[in-house]
Amino acid sequence: MTGQASSGESEPLIRLTDVTRSYVMGGVTNTVLAGVTLDVAAGEFAAIMGPSGSGKSTLLHILGLLDRPSSGSYRLRGRETGELSDDALSHLRNQAIGFVFQSFYLIPYATALDNVLLPGLYSDAPRAALVRRAGELLDKVGLTSQARHKPSQLSGGQQQRVALARSLINDPDLILADEPTGQLDSATSREIMELLAAINRDAGKTVIVVTHDPDTAAYARRQILVTDGRVARS
């Protein structure tokens, strides 16, 4: 909506132009993304939808700088990411992007608090400020009393809330979530999506959620449909 309009002097947060991604396996080329062109403006809440195997995760990994396009251009905050070194991408992931995964991916031997702090470890922020912020975030997701718990002592919903808090510790512009409700029951899924909606609404973060579940996608204000490696509708 807003993203398309504001080209020209002020570029959108995300601009993908003709992005492809293909894998070569045993001499056979499998093209997963076959030319994706997509803008996402700062402050949007978008859902990427599509059937299983359509390339949603692959697209999200490229958006999250975990993967590089085979061809095409990805500009983030007006900057061409293809020219950046691996270390520069790491730094950008650390500062600009927060990740939430289907399987939560918490460090099993670390407490909820330490898990929230994790991206902060790789930042330049002083520890005291990080710990204060981690406490606030745990409070925001309703887990203050579980701060010292290990992931194994938490329910799935609680673990995903820790992951949400973790994604926010370095105050990034962009939150990327890959099937964040994929392992949760519908009541818990709703809690998580409410939290993501609040993060978008109150903190003004750009949120992109990959899902194949229409109920989950309904929380987003924009739906991007991926089929056959292309954006069919956005």
Add this chain to the structure above:
Amino acid sequence: MWRVLSRYPRLLWRLQGVAGQALLAHKARSFFVVAAVAMGIAALTVIVASVDGARRKALEIVDFFGPDAVLVLGGDIENRPVGQRLNTLSWSDARAIARSLPGAYAVLPMRSVRSVTLRYGNKNHEVPTVVGATENYAATWNWPLSEGRDLSADDIAHGAKVALIGDAPAKALFGDASPIGRTVMVKNLPVQIVGRLSYRGFTGGGSDVSVDDRLIMPISTLTQRFNLDRHYFRGLRVRFHDPDLITVHMENLRSLLRHEHKLGPTVPDDFTIMSASEILKFLTAFTGGLVAFLGVTAGVAILVGGFVLANLMFLGVSERRVEIGLRKAVGATSGAILIQFLSEAVYLTLAGAILGVGLGVGLGESLSRLGMLELRLSPKIFVLSLAAALAIALAFGLRPARKAAGLDPIEALRGGE
């Protein structure tokens, strides 16, 4: 990696915390690595301590024996021909050496009695040797007295019932009290202790008897009271002016004694001439075998420790794929992962080194208490062990750490699904 080190000291510091936390979370695995490395370092500690100990002992023996002196013993003690007499050194030999051997300036005859029981009050102690010596025994043997006085010319001339006591019998009979002025029964002879020899702490001449376990009496007293053969000596100590010419002196001494003993060209020596270097050769052969064995053991143990470290780290890297992928996803560079895993390796091997030095010191103490080794513990051992530990961590930890650093975060995270 160096960029990470130089640009982010704070990150480097934080990674140490991360590494420590990860190690504590995998206690069993950490323990195995620490134990394996500790074995290697323990063996290393013992070998370094024993090599140092052997060197110190060698220096002490040279110092004790004197680089300018030789010891002549009756009989060929190396080959021990059947039927050969041990009593071959006589007064006339001593006189001949003093008179006509060029470069010699002191000839000290010695007689000794073996296995003599000393008694003081209700305490008994059997010394392996009572040495009959001439005046200034302590001075000529470079053996400081810790108390009292040396044997005097008067003692020898008058056959005085006095003695110098070695450290071992002094401890056994008097404990911490001073033995000076006390009268000890040597067999049935009351003898007054006039001096106490300081502790030397090594075994002499290839035997396993401590040099501290002895009593020294005037040779005249010993000969009279113990009915020793008046013509022969157990040994003669000969000192020369120029220690650099010692081999020439020894050859001259040998010719002189063969001439004195009227030995034909085909007859073997009926005496043995020993210098400090000869004693050292014997000693080196004795400890050399043990040192070589320990050296091989240490090498193998350190290699085993390294392989255990590498294998358990590889196992850890594949078990912790999700953790590694996650760390990279949230902003850890490959360098940060490499440093984290290398740090984990370094902490494990350092812990192994500390434990290993402790084990090695304990093991070494028992070995030296059993008289199998002479040990010298020095800060060098600690520094060497830490260096070895670091080397193990870097040599064997680098490959698994690089594997961790090189993991593709997407692949690694997918491994957790």
